[in-house]
Amino acid sequence: MIQQQGMDVESDSTAAIDLIIGEPPQNSPHTVLIKECKALMNITGCTLRHTLREGNKVTDRLANMGVEQEDRMVSLIILPDDIISLMEADMRGVAFEIV
Numbered sequence: 001m002i003q004q005q006g007m008d009v010e011s012d013s014t015a016a017i018d019l020i021i022g023e024p025p026q027n028s029p030h031t032v033l034i035k036e037c038k039a040l041m042n043i044t045g046c047t048l049r050h051t052l053r054e055g056n057k058v059t060d061r062l063a064n065m066g067v068e069q070e071d072r073m074v075s076l077i078i079l080p081d082d083i084i085s086l087m088e089a090d091m092r093g094v095a096f097e098i099v
Helices: 014-021 031-044 057-068 081-092
Strands: 008-011 048-049
Touching: 014 031, 014 048, 057 081
Parallel strands: 008 048
Antiparallel strands: none
C-alpha cells in the first residue's frame, strides 16, 4: 500500500472536527462514518484543521453548488470561472468581509 503524506484537510465546522478527532458518541448515527474518516486519515497521513468559512470560499461555493444540483453526483471536468478566482483568492489569503 502506498501511503501519501502531507495532505491538509480544512473544515469550517468545529463540531465535525471535534467528532473526528475525539471519540464519537456511541449512539450517534454517524459513528461508522466518523470511524471511516479516522481510518482514512491514518492510512493517508493527512491532518485535519479548522479554517474560517470566509477563508475557504472555494469549499463553501462547491457545497452550495452541490445543494443546488438535482443530480446525486456531479463531476467537474473544467472548473467554473468563479471557482478559479475564489481558489486564487484562498491561496493568496485574501480577506473577505464576514457577513
